[in-house]
Amino acid sequence: NELTTGMLESSISQYESLEGTDLEEAALRNVAYFAVAAKALGLTVNIPKDADVLASQEIALMESKAPMEISPIWAMGDEANEDLLLEDYSQYTPRGHYTLSPALEKYFKAMMWYGRLTFRLKSTVETQRALLMIQAMRTAQTSSGKSATELWQNIYDPTVFIVGKADDLSFKEYGVLSDQIFGATPDLISFADNERMDTFFEAAKNLPPPQVNSMWVYIDQDRDDATQGFRFMGQRFTLDQYVFGQLIFRNVGTLDEPRALPKGLDLLAAMGSDEAYYLLEQMGETKYENFDTQFTKVKAEVASFGLDSWTQNLYWGWLYSMQPIFAVKGPQYPAFMQNQAWLHKDMATALSTWTELKHDTILYSKQVMAEMGGGSEDEPPQGYVEPNPEAFARLLALAQMTHSGLEDRGLLDDTTRGNLDNLIDELQFLLEISLKELNGITISDEDYWRIQYFGGWLEAMTIAAADPPADDVGHNYLEDQKSALVADVASGYGYALEEGVGYPTPILVVSPLAPYHLTLGAVFTYYEFIVPANERLTDEVWREMLETGNAPEMPEWTKSYIIP
Template sequence: MTALHATLPRGAKTTFVSLAIVLSLAAVGWGLSDADSQQLERDRILITDLAFKQMFEAYKIGGVPFFVTSDSLLNGYHVLYEESILRLEQANAQKMPAVLRFVLGRLDGVVDEVAGEAELALAARRRAVIVLGTALKLLDDGFQIDDADTMAIVDEEVTRIVEARAVMKPAWLGPPEPDFMRLDYSRYRVRGFYTRSEALTRYFRAAAWLQSIPFRVSRDDELLSVLMLGRCLASYGSEADDARCEGHRTFFRTYTEFLGVGDDWDLVMAADAAAEGLDFDLDVKRAELIAQTEDGPQINDQLRFAPDDPNAVAEPNFRILSAYRLPEAVLFQRTTDIRQFPRRDFPNGLEVCVALGSTFARDKLDGVQKAGVLATIDENLELFDIGTSLYFDYLRMIRTLLDAPEPNAPDFMATEPWQAKSCGTALAGWAQLRHTWVLQAKLNVVAFSVGRGIPAGFVEPEPEFFRRMADLAARTHALLQAAGALDHSYFSLIDALRDLADLLDQSETEEEFWQMISQLPDEDSLRLGHLRYLLDWPDSDDLPEEEWTAAMADLLRRMADDLGEGIVDPLLAGMISMYDSDITRLWPLLEELSLRLESIARKQLAGLRLDGADDAFITSYGGRLAKIMGYDGNYSSEHPKDDAPRIADVYSNPEVGGNLHVGVGRARAIYVLYPWQGQSVLCRGAVMPYYEFVDGGRLTDEEWKARLDSGARPDVPSWLRPIICGEGLTAPDFASSAIR
């Protein structure tokens, strides 16, 4: 093996030896080639091919001092954040059927409020019933509509949505028109954490459907249809009715404090517009709506031709649920506008970094239309400054990674390699954020034993980033508490009960069922194993063999249904804590962790010596991070899930048949030569590598992980490649990894 210090200049070699750091491959845990060692000495940083299933693992294995990266804290935030939003979405999945049935149940009474225009009112009602009925059928296979013709249309739509392949405009939506040519059913392909359970899968499809069908203000039947639906949210005057309607209205704007405003008009706006009833002239109402609205849609998500108005993206329209307007989505809309940038098929993630102030990103952004794209970004910088939602707080936090280094920062932080790392960190964080919001964000369519005296490690010297992370964690915690996401819930237990019932359905005999259980992957075996004792009651001896599996499946489903209503079977009372992690205590831990990292970073920049408490904190960082990421016990943190890769499609171009994906792979080791008392200390930390590529489909997380492990994995962006080891990032072999 080649010792790293043997490839360094004599002075550097003497430094390392004098510090008693043995920089052999066995010490650092990974084989660096001579070329990689020389690159590390030159650039002071190097991302290697050493992979970890979870970020915190990099900080639980000694051998060299640690380098606590901003990437590691970002990843911890995102794991905790996504788990919290998952709980909110589980609650929404439970609420949605009741909300939609409430609206649909009032529709016929609302139709009677329409004065005259009986034919128009019936057409408007038909559109409303098909849209709501399709969503309800997606949520519940048993949903039915009395009218056979309408039910047939609903069934056809459900089939196409589940298949998620067609590109067409069904007849009930009318003929292809310049502002609505076709519907891309691939948008309904379930992605992100919504693949975790059947309930979330159904909810994803239904919500995506309700976000996609426009009710155009310019069409009388569509405008009347959505106003009728809005009128269904009106209170009839009683206190109970007021509370029920207000609760339903809140459902449609769950994430305003998290993401900002919706890009389209939603059912709440329709309810406000129809608050006084439906006895009005449609032309007058149309004019009122347009006049009182500050702006129209800023993001196009339809297959359509560009509007005649060069300043417009799409005409005003309603959606039952509006997807949210994110600043980079608006920016991408403007930097790929075919009227300004013909044949610029896709945006570039670097545009986000340019807008956040990165001079490195400005230089590395390429393309023949670069000057125009940069000018457009400069004209739209306010997009990233004007918002007050949590999303904008996040962007303001990662902006601190892209500005000029702190005055006393190490010299290497002003170099291009570090700037590339910073852009990679920012975009990896952004990609993880977009993964969390893959459903709710509106999609664009185009148009990383130490020698005596050496610190246990160092913290990335970005104190402002860590301070803002503490603030972000505090605000996130407050918003999640207010939204009820941190309340104890039964969702995970309900899913486990239903999954076990499904396994029973797949088994003809008790023996076959237990054999199937024994063959489950470790993760599922642990998750479902807690419930096995339930199958001892009633005792199988009391049931005929041919009835056992069906009886057990029925028992488990009844328990799950009761839990959904808040009724806890006594047999389940002792199980709840096993399936309901108390994540509310983890957000203050993240805030505290961030503030401590800020303090250490400021001590480093001031040239102050890190004391024993600081060393102890850095040494224990991996365990603290593991706890925040949901790995509480020693066993769980020593056997982490291999589920870190995340992918999200953020832009679609039907003209070339592709979708722009952004994502992260598994955490990779980064080595840093950190300056300390006039010498250089080799440190190891970890980063989340950022990926950006175009694919013809819409990838799920499992498909993305499989691609990363195959010969078809994409390379990292060209601007990030220079700080990665010579062989690049390959598929990890965890079983043979010497560092494990």
């Protein structure tokens, strides 16, 4: 709220100083831009009537959930059709854990607005607006006394560690060029100087365009030219979205037969899974023109990444920890892990944990977890840990990276520190047990008891990790910890691709350790389906679909290990 209020007030001040100049309209539309965020946050605004009309039109479009409409603030009235900025207003439907309270829903809409709208470099007015915005950030007065730039950094920098850097240009890149060309404290009207603006355009064209396109672009437009520009709080570059972008139209398919949406299997195949590619082939996904050329390219790119790339932030680290899960298991593993059914189970597990990543929260429900185990005090039940030491090692490294990264940034409170310490300790234990199992080392009774109580540990961690609702700070909120969740991961041609995790299903495995016995565990249930873009699902709707028997079928390939 403070950042938005400060930027709105600074933009109003700019508008008042620029009335009657060539920059009046640009300044007015910046007022409208920040007024949209303010209205989305539920703040009262007092702005010029023309700006208020534009902002209200944008809010109405958000509420309409229209998949493709012209942005009123961006429409100047004299553009060619191909230069009008089309926005997907269905993206403003709050989803994920942002549906848990009105405050989170408001935050979701405002941040989506800040993250999606591009001030395109090809447009003089939009670039002037971006340059005005940079100066507004530097001069804005906020209620806490902090600069708007500092508040922006406080939001942006921690999320770089968690998710990654913005895929679009920000005030950092534009600010440096602006200082070089217009000076560190320019007269605002200098942004109307055609000669210096031309110099800025030439310099800015050398800055990188976005690697992932999230905008409507016509087929006859140059994509880089149409998408390069400034975003106030741009959305982040992620590997999965890059892979998807490389394997859909216009990169794959034709105008008559476009590949409009990707598959979750695209990601696993690009990360090295031959079985994922085989399944895509069986589903007819590889038949699209240029698929194999693009797939070969992107698979080679992913294969070239070193450890420094995979550990650049927590998001990439999560993807890195997935790789050993869906890798083919060799003769050093138990026989039950070496067949196609188990491989498909592992692939569904990887896609489910990736869906959780996209959902951006940890969601395990208390009621679906195992209870604290009982048993004889003398003879502990001989439980079994699925022996995948590489996966446990990478998860352990990710947990340690999270701990140190949050600690270094002053973001680690006592509760989170305790939770991470517990997680690190448990992952170290699971790593040690899996190595013992693979190497035939005797497992002690003490270790067997700890395996027996894993369900209780998981339940305790679930409770500890739950956030309290805004109106009840004394009780952790378990509703958001249910395992069933859904996330839309791609959009195209008026539709959205949904990735869903259902409720866990039991799995029976004969332990390979003598004396042989049947063990009971749980596995993810994974779903993938398409919905109209204006009907993007929330977790609440998805859970109701599951609980009323109205969920779509799981992918055909999961039938190799799931009995109806």
